[in-house]
Amino acid sequence: xxxxxxxxxxxxxxxxxxxxxxxxxxxxxxxxxxxxxxxxxxxxxxxxxxxxxxxxxxxxxxxxxxxxxxxxxxxxxxxxxxxxxxxxxxxxxxxxxxxxxxxxxxxxxxxxxxxxxxxxxxxxxxxxxxxxxxxxxxxxxxxxxxxxxxxxxxxxxxxxxxxxxxxxxxxxxxxxxxxxxxxxxxxxxxxxxxxxxxxxxxxxxxxxxxxxxxxxxxxxxxxxxxxxxxxxxxxxxxxxxxxxxxxxxxxxxxxxxxxxxxxxxxxxxxxxxxxxxxxxxxxxxxxxxxxxxxxxxxxxxxxxxxxxxxxxxxxxxxxxxxxxxxxxxxxxxxxxxxxxxxxxxxxxxxxxxxxxxxxxxxxxxxxxxxxxxxxxxxxxxxxxxxxxxxxxxxxxxxxxxxxxxxxxxxxxxxxxxxxxxxxxxxxxxxxxxxxxxxxxxxxxxxxxxxxxxxxxxxxxxxxxxxxx
Amino acid sequence: xxxxxxxxxxxxxxxxxxxxxxxxxxxxxxxxxxxxxxxxxxxxxxxxxxxxxxxxxxxxxxxxxxxxxxxxxxxxxxxxxxxxxxxxxxxxxxxxxxxxxxxxxxxxxxxxxxxxxxxxxxxxxxxxxxxxxxxxxxxxxxxxxxxxxxxxxxxxxxxxxxxxxxxxxxxxxxxxxxxxxxxxxxxxxxxxxxxxxxxxxxxxxxxxxxxxxxxxxxxxxxxxxxxxxxxxxxxxxxxxxxxxxxxxxxxxxxxxxxxxxxxxxxxxxxxxxxxxxxxxxxxxxxxxxxxxxxxxxxxxxxxxxxxxxxxxxxxxxxxxxxxxxxxxxxxxxxxxxxxxxxxxxxxxxxxxxxxxxxxxxxxxxxxxxx
Numbered sequence: 001x002x003x004x005x006x007x008x009x010x011x012x013x014x015x016x017x018x019x020x021x022x023x024x025x026x027x028x029x030x031x032x033x034x035x036x037x038x039x040x041x042x043x044x045x046x047x048x049x050x051x052x053x054x055x056x057x058x059x060x061x062x063x064x065x066x067x068x069x070x071x072x073x074x075x076x077x078x079x080x081x082x083x084x085x086x087x088x089x090x091x092x093x094x095x096x097x098x099x100x101x102x103x104x105x106x107x108x109x110x111x112x113x114x115x116x117x118x119x120x121x122x123x124x125x126x127x128x129x130x131x132x133x134x135x136x137x138x139x140x141x142x143x144x145x146x147x148x149x150x151x152x153x154x155x156x157x158x159x160x161x162x163x164x165x166x167x168x169x170x171x172x173x174x175x176x177x178x179x180x181x182x183x184x185x186x187x188x189x190x191x192x193x194x195x196x197x198x199x200x201x202x203x204x205x206x207x208x209x210x211x212x213x214x215x216x217x218x219x220x221x222x223x224x225x226x227x228x229x230x231x232x233x234x235x236x237x238x239x240x241x242x243x244x245x246x247x248x249x250x251x252x253x254x255x256x257x258x259x260x261x262x263x264x265x266x267x268x269x270x271x272x273x274x275x276x277x278x279x280x281x282x283x284x285x286x287x288x289x290x291x292x293x294x295x296x297x298x299x300x301x302x303x304x305x306x307x308x309x310x311x312x313x314x315x316x317x318x319x320x321x322x323x324x325x326x327x328x329x330x331x332x333x334x335x336x337x338x339x340x341x342x343x344x345x346x347x348x349x350x351x352x353x354x355x356x357x358x359x360x361x362x363x364x365x366x367x368x369x370x371x372x373x374x375x376x377x378x379x380x381x382x383x384x385x386x387x388x389x390x391x392x393x394x395x396x397x398x399x400x401x402x403x404x405x406x407x408x409x410x411x412x413x414x415x416x417x418x419x420x421x422x423x424x425x426x427x428x429x430x431x432x433x434x435x436x437x438x439x440x441x442x443x444x445x446x447x448x449x450x451x452x453x454x455x456x457x458x459x460x461x462x463x464x465x466x467x468x
Numbered sequence: 469x470x471x472x473x474x475x476x477x478x479x480x481x482x483x484x485x486x487x488x489x490x491x492x493x494x495x496x497x498x499x500x501x502x503x504x505x506x507x508x509x510x511x512x513x514x515x516x517x518x519x520x521x522x523x524x525x526x527x528x529x530x531x532x533x534x535x536x537x538x539x540x541x542x543x544x545x546x547x548x549x550x551x552x553x554x555x556x557x558x559x560x561x562x563x564x565x566x567x568x569x570x571x572x573x574x575x576x577x578x579x580x581x582x583x584x585x586x587x588x589x590x591x592x593x594x595x596x597x598x599x600x601x602x603x604x605x606x607x608x609x610x611x612x613x614x615x616x617x618x619x620x621x622x623x624x625x626x627x628x629x630x631x632x633x634x635x636x637x638x639x640x641x642x643x644x645x646x647x648x649x650x651x652x653x654x655x656x657x658x659x660x661x662x663x664x665x666x667x668x669x670x671x672x673x674x675x676x677x678x679x680x681x682x683x684x685x686x687x688x689x690x691x692x693x694x695x696x697x698x699x700x701x702x703x704x705x706x707x708x709x710x711x712x713x714x715x716x717x718x719x720x721x722x723x724x725x726x727x728x729x730x731x732x733x734x735x736x737x738x739x740x741x742x743x744x745x746x747x748x749x750x751x752x753x754x755x756x757x758x759x760x761x762x763x764x765x766x767x768x769x770x771x772x773x774x775x776x777x778x779x780x781x782x783x784x785x786x787x788x789x790x791x792x793x794x795x796x797x798x799x800x801x802x803x804x805x806x807x808x809x810x811x812x813x814x815x816x817x818x819x820x821x822x823x824x825x826x827x828x829x830x831x832x833x834x835x836x837x838x
Contacts, residue, residue, distance in 0.1 A: 094742050109745060274740065400505065403512065403618035406721075411697055411768050443743055447697065447766045454756045454763075456749035 001085050003106040003455075010036045012327050013099050013112035014082075014320075015090045015269065018046020019070065019313045020305025021118035022077040024320035024327075029082035031328040031335040036110070037077070038088035038101055040446070044074050046120050046305075047140065048313040056150035062175045063147060064168075066210075066313070073317060092443035093117070093273040095298045100443065107452045114300050114327040117270050118320060121263035121306035124285070124363065125420050126161060127370040129231035131259060132378055135238030139169045139260030152178040155255025158241045160184035160230055163262040163361040164211065170218045180222040182252055184230060184243050186261065188364045195360035198353075205353025225250070228364065232257050261363040265307045268413055271441040274298050279434035282358045283310055284368065285419060286438050293326035294319055302326065310358075315350035318343050368420065369427050376424070377417040379410020387421055391428035398422055398439045411447050414439045470652060470659040473499040473634070475819055477666045478641050478653070478676060480504075481511035482617070482805060483797050484668035485624035485635075486812025487819075489545070492631035494820045499662070500625075500633060501655055503640040504739065507621030509670060510775035511805070515693055515715055515727040516617045517706050518806045520583045521556040521609035524782045526830035527807065528581055533826050534810030535583075535611060544809065546630075547623035550616030552720070554704035557587075557595055558607040559758070561711055566605045569710075573607060583609050598702050600758050614706055614717055617805060624808070641669075644679050651793060664819050665794045671736050671776045673784075673798035677833065680791045684799070684836050685779050690734035690741040690772035691727060691802045694748055696765040698722030707758075714754045724765065726751055729802055732772035741772040777801040778836075785811060785831040787818070795819055796833050 010033075014025045017039030025037040037044075045052035049070025060068055077084060085103065092100030097112045123140045130136065139159060145151040152173060158181050159170055170183055202208055218224070227243035233251075234240070241254045264285035271277060275296035277286045287309040294302045302323040305316035322344065325337045370376065370384040382405045395401050398408065398421045407421055408414035414421075418439050426436045475491050477484045480502025491498040506512075518538050520531045542548045560566035566586075573586045587595070588605045595608060629635055636657060643654035650661045667676040674686035699722050706717040713728035730747035734740075748770060755762050778784065778799040788794035797815050800807060810826075817824045 092743070092745055096742070098745075100745050107749075274742075396505070403507075403622075409769065411766070413768070442769055442771050443745070444767055444770065447768050449763075450696070450752050450755060450765045450767060451763045453745070453749050453752035453767055456746060456752075458749075 001103060003101070003103040003108040006036070006108050006110050007034070009111040010034045011112070011331050012036070012114045012116065012324070013038070013097070013110065014116045014118055015093070015099070016046060016118035016120055016305070017041070017044035017084065017086070018048060018118060018120045018305060019073055019317040020120070020320035021046070021116070022073045022320070023317035024116045024118060024304055024324040025082040025084065026077040026080040027321050027324040027337065028327055029080040031337050032332055033328060035082040037082055037084045038090050039084070039086050040089045042086045044077065044084060044086065045070050047144065049074065050144050051148035055147055057147065057176070062172055064172070067147070089446050090269065091446045091448045093269055093301070094443075095274045097300050102448055102452050105449070105452055106455045107448065109456065113331055115302070116320065116323045116327065117273070117301065117303045117307055118305045119266045119269050119307050120316070121310055122266045122415060123260060124262045124264045125416050126259040126261050126367060127374055127376055127384070127420050128259070128367065129374050130233055130238070132375050133232050133234050133238045134236070135234065135255060136232045136257045136259060139166055139258045142258050143169045143172065146172060146176065152176055153256050153258065156181045156253060157256045157258065158182050158184065158252055158254040159258045159260070160186060160227070160241065160243070161260040162187040162363055163260060164357060165263065166260045167214050167218055169258070169260070170222060171214050174218065174221045181254060183218065183222050183224045184227045184241070185224055186227055186230065186364065186367060187361060188228070191360050191362055195356050198355040198359060202353040202356035207353045207357060229366065261367055262361055263306065263310055264419065265309060266415070267307070267438070268415065268441050268445040270296060270303050270307065271438065272443050272445050273301055275301060275303065277438065279432070280309060282355065284362060294323040295326060311351050311354055315347055318347035318350060322347065369423050370420065376420050377405070377407035377410065379412050379416070380406040382407040382417070384424060387424045388428050391425045395425070396429065397436055398425065401425065402439065408439050413441060413445060470661045471499070473497050473660055473662040475664040475666060476501060476651065476653045476660050476662045477668055479668035479670055479673070480506035480625065480635065480637065481509065481668060481670050482507070482621045482624060482808035483511070483800070483811055484666070485621055485628055486808045487666050487668060487797060487815045488633040488635070489624050489628035489631060490813045490816030491819060492628055492633040494816055496820060498633045499660055500628070500635045501639050501641055501653070501660070502635065502637045505637045506625040506635065507618045508739070510773035511621045511808070512618040513693070513771055513773035514617045514691070514805050515717065515725055516614045516805065517556065517715060517717065518551065518613045518615050519556045519609065519706065519803070520612055520806070521607060522558055522708065522710070523803070525579070526782050529827045530785070530807050530810050530814060532583075533814060534807050537809035537813065538613070538615070538806070539611070541809065545623040545627040547619065549620040549623050551613055553611060553613035554706070555595065555608050555610045556612035556706045556708060557592065558708050558710060559592065559596070559599060559603050560606045561603055561709065563604050565711055569607050583611065585610065595705055596703060596707060598759050598761050599707070600760065603758070608705070612706065620808070641676070644676060663793055666797055666815060666819065667794065668797045670798055671734070671774045673776055673796070677796065680788055680794060682788060682790045682833055682837070684784065684833060686799060687777045687779070688734045688736045688774060689777045689802065690732040690774050691729050692732045692743060692748055692770060692772045693725055693727040694751070694767050694770040695726070696724045697768050699724060699765055702761060709754070712754050714751060714758070716755065716759070724762065726755055734772070734774045736774055739774070741774060743770050743772060775800065775802065775804070780835075783807070783831055784833050785815070785828050786833065789832070789834045789837065
């Protein structure tokens with residue numbers, strides 16, 4: 001697929017080929033909408049079903065049946081008539097629903113009557129001392145390597161943090177024959193109090209049985225220790241992990257430290273498109289303000305999947321369907337679509353138990369609000385102390401902070417520091433993240449080369465100006 | 469009970485902050501009212517060019533007055549504002565353009581202005597080695613340079629406060645009316661009374677002017693900029709073009725800022741702009757042709773700052789034509805950053821003494837009277 005082969009416009013553009021995007025594109029295309037789905041990876045699946053059509057991990061037990069559920073979703077979308085374009089990086093979306101996309105070094109702008117942003121989640125920043133050392137990476141990164149290339153972590157591996165994905169990754173590594181020196185559980189014990197209020201829903205949800213089974217499986221094969229602080233130590237690269245609980249301190253020699261403390265919506269594209277966002281205190285992240293069909297504050301642009309607030313892969317697919325049904329009803333009211341009430345009920349069932357998980361796995365303050373020389377912005381090497389000092393001096397928000405310290409101005413576009421900077425300013429100024437707000441994000445939401453930009457087809461008006 | 473001040477300055481861009489500082493330096497007590505925060509719009513996010521080159525004749529005196537202040541900016545505001553002076557080079561893309569530049573430089577010389585200097589191909593290559601070989605020469609203004617716009621605006625704001633100005637941020641002006649011998653400025657934080665008012669409200673200044681019965685044909689614009697990831701140092705001066713829209717400069721940190729006046733779509737009531745990528749692609753193609761070394765560079769951000777443009781592309785600077793005690797300082801038409809320090813000084817002189825020695829004829833609001 002070349003950029004030049006894209007049509008100038010589509011009824012629906014879906015951005016992201018994870019569960020939400022696949023389900024949305026499939027439903028819309030089957031209802032007769034001209035539908036294009038862009039995904040920046042060569043194959044669809046998103047992070048949860050990463051490499052679903054190409055993974056070399058053929059033993060189904062390793063990645064688990066929940067992973068393989070993605071195969072059906074992918075096959076269904078491929079057969080739906082939607083145009084599915086891999087290796088397509090969407091770098092701009094504006095309120096008029098003009099999508100800037102690059103494929104194989106060439107850029108195009110296409111128009112869409114409706115857009116469903118299904119860019120999913122990203123891992124929450126985990127800014128502990130030493131997290132920028134070679135040898136420290138995110139659990140999500142390790143899981144991607146396992147799914148896409150069948151790669152197991154090499155050397156003495158320590159996993160640290162909190163959240164369901166941490167345990168899932170540990171189980172997958174162990175099943176594939178990998179070894180884990182230790183799992184450092186940073187879940188604050190106090191979280192149980194708040195979480196227990198939501199236990200009844202959790203007990204009824206599909207999460208409970210799965211979760212307990214996973215914990216048992218991992219604990220049987222790897223040592224699990226608790227900690228309320230953690231640091232990666234080493235000169236040129238990681239050599240040991242130092243952690244402790246209360247007064248105690250321990251050290252483990254390690255070659256690889258995998259960090260994870262949950263996932264948060266990947267908000268960059270939705271914010272750049274102008275969608276209003278709000279702070280979610282339970283999940284400690286920003287998420288778009290959405291109506292019941294997942295429509296954002298920008299007409300014609302919806303956000304489905306974990307990008308709408310974290311709820312997991314199965315819920316993401318249902319959310320994608322609801323957003324797609326709304327698109328079909330708006331553009332082609334005569335088309336047959338599934339009964340949205342049924343989809344909503346399924347979604348509700350999937351979302352049950354989420355509150356328990358969220359409260360239980362809420363990362364401790366000190367793991368979100370670092371101090372001292374701990375790096376906050378990796379691109380521009382800005383430390384926690386610099387951000388705190390600047391906030392104490394009167395800097396009220398992340399956008400002014402950008403101008404003073406350049407944090408958030410590097411190639412990652414604030415993905416790795418945005419939440420940390422907001423929380424640090426709120427903490428230092430004794431206010432709330434909701435008040436402080438987030439970075440004003442601008443396109444390109446993904447870097448684009450000058451050559452790619454120069455390859456955009458020349459507009460009509462520009463051609464006329466040259467001819468005259 | 470209204471608060472009182474000697475002067476109310478409306479607008480916390482570089483111009484408003486500079487005027488507030490210079491008023492305070494004259495011993496007056498100004499209150500500056502800014503609806504967002506200082507430098508939120510064009511003043512904080514422009515290309516940062518400190519340029520005397522290629523200016524309209526009517527604003528050259530202000531530009532020269534400003535340059536003198538830029539060259540000792542640290543003395544004025546206690547911060548170097550990131551100002552560096554490597555000149556601005558206007559590149560001719562062909563002989564015809566160069567011939568036009570020659571006429572302009574000669575004309576300026578006859579009028580007594582010597583800051584623009586015609587250069588040949590060899591000098592162009594010496595100043596800008598990376599430029600494409602087909603360019604036959606250009607014009608240089610050697611004292612020109614560039615500064616960090618947000619830092620500059622903040623430095624002026626900070627020094628104004630240190631010198632006795634009061635700065636109210638997040639406060640909107642809602643009305644303006646005579647109250648006896650004073651002006652009563654209604655704001656979201658209560659009324660302020662003062663004998664003098666300066667309208668430095670940028671893209672919103674037409675609303676103040678209209679309230680005074682002197683509507684102006686102000687266009688709200690948002691010139692776009694984009695910036696690359698870090699590259700090895702390869703160019704020192706700021707480069708601009710005439711025939712095509714381009715301004716081009718490499719910062720100390722290696723990133724290259726590409727601008728030149730292609731416009732985003734502004735929504736001034738929402739503080740928002742929408743980038744027009746087809747126009748930025750035009751800039752990208754221009755850079756592609758002029759600086760082959762840039763082709764593999766990565767664009768990491770694009771943005772636009774909201775400001776005002778007048779139909780004749782020169783600002784409105786001077787007293788109101790309808791309202792005694794009110795002064796205008798807006799409409800800098802995408803080239804007001806360099807003018808900020810000097811225009812603030814001239815405006816303060818005008819407000820304090822009723823006159824200025826710096827010629828500002830041709831910039832009055834009366835030119836728009838029908």
